[in-house]
Amino acid sequence: MTAEINRRAWMSLLAKAPANRLNALWQAHGATPAFHWLRAPEIGASMVRGRLGGTGAPFNLGEMTLTRCALQLESGELGHGYVQGRDKAKARIAALVDALMQGPEAEAVAAGILTPLELEMAEAKTDRAEKAAATRVDFFTMVRGEDS
Amino acid sequence: MYVAVKGGERAIDNAHAWLAEERRGDLNVAELSVSQIREQLSLAVNRVMAEGSLYDPDLAALAIKQARGDMIEAIFLIRAYRTTLPRFGASAPVETEAMACDRRISATFKDAPGGQVLGPTFDYTHRLLDFALAADGEVPNIAKGEARTEPTPHITDFLNKEGLIQTEATSEDVPGDLTRAPLELPANRPLRLQALTRGDEGFVLSMAYSTQRGYARNHAFVGELRIGKVSVEMEIPELGFAIEIGEVELTECETVNQFQGSKTEPPQFTRGYGLVFGQSERKSISMALVDRALRWEELGEDNLGAPAQDEEFVLYHSDNIQATGFLEHIKLPHYVDFQSELELIRKLRREALENANPIQEAAE
Numbered sequence: 001m002t003a004e005i006n007r008r009a010w011m012s013l014l015a016k017a018p019a020n021r022l023n024a025l026w027q028a029h030g031a032t033p034a035f036h037w038l039r040a041p042e043i044g045a046s047m048v049r050g051r052l053g054g055t056g057a058p059f060n061l062g063e064m065t066l067t068r069c070a071l072q073l074e075s076g077e078l079g080h081g082y083v084q085g086r087d088k089a090k091a092r093i094a095a096l097v098d099a100l101m102q103g104p105e106a107e108a109v110a111a112g113i114l115t116p117l118e119l120e121m122a123e124a125k126t127d128r129a130e131k132a133a134a135t136r137v138d139f140f141t142m143v144r145g146e147d148s
Numbered sequence: 149m150y151v152a153v154k155g156g157e158r159a160i161d162n163a164h165a166w167l168a169e170e171r172r173g174d175l176n177v178a179e180l181s182v183s184q185i186r187e188q189l190s191l192a193v194n195r196v197m198a199e200g201s202l203y204d205p206d207l208a209a210l211a212i213k214q215a216r217g218d219m220i221e222a223i224f225l226i227r228a229y230r231t232t233l234p235r236f237g238a239s240a241p242v243e244t245e246a247m248a249c250d251r252r253i254s255a256t257f258k259d260a261p262g263g264q265v266l267g268p269t270f271d272y273t274h275r276l277l278d279f280a281l282a283a284d285g286e287v288p289n290i291a292k293g294e295a296r297t298e299p300t301p302h303i304t305d306f307l308n309k310e311g312l313i314q315t316e317a318t319s320e321d322v323p324g325d326l327t328r329a330p331l332e333l334p335a336n337r338p339l340r341l342q343a344l345t346r347g348d349e350g351f352v353l354s355m356a357y358s359t360q361r362g363y364a365r366n367h368a369f370v371g372e373l374r375i376g377k378v379s380v381e382m383e384i385p386e387l388g389f390a391i392e393i394g395e396v397e398l399t400e401c402e403t404v405n406q407f408q409g410s411k412t413e414p415p416q417f418t419r420g421y422g423l424v425f426g427q428s429e430r431k432s433i434s435m436a437l438v439d440r441a442l443r444w445e446e447l448g449e450d451n452l453g454a455p456a457q458d459e460e461f462v463l464y465h466s467d468n469i470q471a472t473g474f475l476e477h478i479k480l481p482h483y484v485d486f487q488s489e490l491e492l493i494r495k496l497r498r499e500a501l502e503n504a505n506p507i508q509e510a511a512e
Contacts, residue, residue, distance in 0.1 A: 046236050052338065
């Protein structure tokens with residue numbers, strides 16, 4: 001179960017990661033594992049749903065682009081890539097990272113790629129939240145009338 | 149009827165070449181890149197994504213460039229591209245409760261938990277042209293506060309606790325999809341919301357405005373408006389569990405509207421709902437007002453004959469690609485059609501003249 005939660009977490013991180021950063025960290029990590037495609041990268045879409053009133057029955061909001069692929073390392077691990085947007089190179093790296101995370105290199109890949117990505121993405125999110133916080137209205141009440 | 153006419157190929161090729169030259173404009177002016185459009189005309193990009201019904205900022209920016217800024221043409225390009233994409237699945241409904249809010253305001257509660265967060269808004273600007281922007285693109289230093297880490301609760305939750313507002317019936321029914329099956333009436337609310345969220349902003353705005361001016365009056369408060377990013381989660385069959393496949397920026401509007409109680413139910417506020425791709429707040433508020441107006445029947449209200457209450461009128465005219473397709477097709481060659489009309493009118497005129505001048509005819 002924990003393994004599934006972890007895999008869910010890293011796949012989610014890879015899906016949302018900025019492509020240029022993922023690519024740079026992958027290159028810097030320097031792994032070139034041999035693999036073969038189970039499903040070559042393909043571009044498609046997912047229908048994004050919302051809920052009536054935010055909490056009620058689902059409705060179709062519109063689609064988003066998505067790229068997916070699946071591969072197998074020569075050492076046997078299966079890797080799946082599901083990433084936002086139309087980027088076959090990013091999907092390939094995501095699938096390779098997914099596969100490597102299931103093998104002996106997991107720790108090095110996590111330290112070299114996933115952790116820095118996670119930190120950077122959290123930092124970007126915090127940066128926006130801090131800017132939003134500065135636009136929060138602090139009401140104060142003016143004393144009016146003759147009462148004292 | 150319009151028929152295939154040959155002989156226009158050279159003219160069409162030349163017209164398109166000229167179009168490309170005109171699109172580029174003055175060669176002494178630097179060319180606009182797709183990433184510049186994506187980053188600096190982001191609200192245009194948002195509109196193209198919302199009405200094109202496909203969330204992909206790069207594609208929307210490309211469409212705007214290709215369409216020379218003609219928004220409906222750009223939306224058309226996105227709609228056409230969208231149909232070429234295989235669908236990998238549908239997401240779990242997004243949790244707007246968990247939105248990382250850039251903006252979150254309420255017109256109903258001043259001191260709502262989470263506060264009134266203005267975000268990067270045009271509100272309170274003086275709408276005076278800023279000539280400094282024509283000179284340079286320098287941005288001011290941005291103030292920062294302490295980031296909120298906990299989720300921002302929905303305003304309607306507070307009204308819910310006292311039972312003051314109708315709750316939304318929960319369901320996990322698979323919603324109908326306008327992109328897969330033609331619209332049939334009466335439509336249910338999920339289908340109406342799909343049509344509205346991809347509907348033309350101008351049309352939805354005007355319909356909403358008509359309800360404010362008294363056509364199907366139902367006075368709306370903006371209970372909450374929030375803009376920010378939410379994660380999109382989808383079940384991956386080959387994995388057997390769901391992962392986040394990305395994140396999208398959304399604008400959500402919840403309106404609080406008045407409602408007469410009945411003999412069996414005490415009075416409660418009712419709701420209108422808007423949810424739109426991107427930072428699209430005018431559209432989102434409009435959507436919520438029109439959603440509320442279209443709910444007259446389920447809420448036991450009178451049909452006042454107002455356009456915004458007319459599901460058929462609203463849903464069949466909200467899509468600007470359908471509208472422009474039908475409208476613009478009349479400029480294409482209708483030579484044979486018109487030829488038959490010409491012959492008919494000549495015949496009718498001849499008969500009319502003959503009837504008016506029987507003597508002249510006799511003389512002939």
